[in-house]
Amino acid sequence: MLQDDESHIRELGLRRVLKARKEFKRKKVREFQLPNLKIDASNCYDLIDWSNEKITEPPMTMKYSDAEISSLISSGDKLFEIEKYPCHTQAAEWCVKLVTEASPSVCGPEERDGFIRTRIKARQDIPVFDTKS
Known part of the structure; x- marks a missing residue:
């Protein structure tokens, strides 16, 4: 969602990141839990029932402040460059x-x-x- 071509979907993703930061205070390393997926979803952002799932912040946005994310919401710009991590070493x-x-x-x-x-x-x-x- 954060890299989508549609600005309203990027905004939705960024708002969900800010909401996850407020609701989930990290005290230890979280264990990834696969959310329940809605197979009949028509869009990628509808695959998860956002109201019933415990949403946590994606690791790629943790280094950015709330102010930086809020400025991206207001400007409508595409998100920062995603870092490349070697996975086939x-x-x-x-x-x-x-x-x-x-x-x-x-x-x-x-x-x-x-x-x-x-x-x-x-x-x-x-x-x-x-x-x-």
């Missing part, structure tokens, strides 16, 4: 492999996290297995 692919290995081995997010942390620690302690010494 070797480290990201390594993490995908670790999660894929952990998923069939354990049940639950805490157990999966423990499995992954244990695997990483073991690899740090014994980095190479196949030596001729």
Whole structure:
């Protein structure tokens, strides 16, 4: 919504960011929860029932002040440049492999996290297995 070509949709998205900031005070890292989607929605901004879902601020807008967002609402300009994050790096692919290995081995997010942390620690302690010494 924040990068939509229609200015009224951008404004709606920015207003929802400001509302989320007022309602949700961050005390710890939030766990992403997939909202219920309305499959019969005719527009992308109608996919979520905004009145019933707990809406939190997207991470890409957290570095901007309320004044900057309010000025974008009043001016109707397109949102700031979105930062590019590398998602296909070797480290990201390594993490995908670790999660894929952990998923069939354990049940639950805490157990999966423990499995992954244990695997990483073991690899740090014994980095190479196949030596001729």
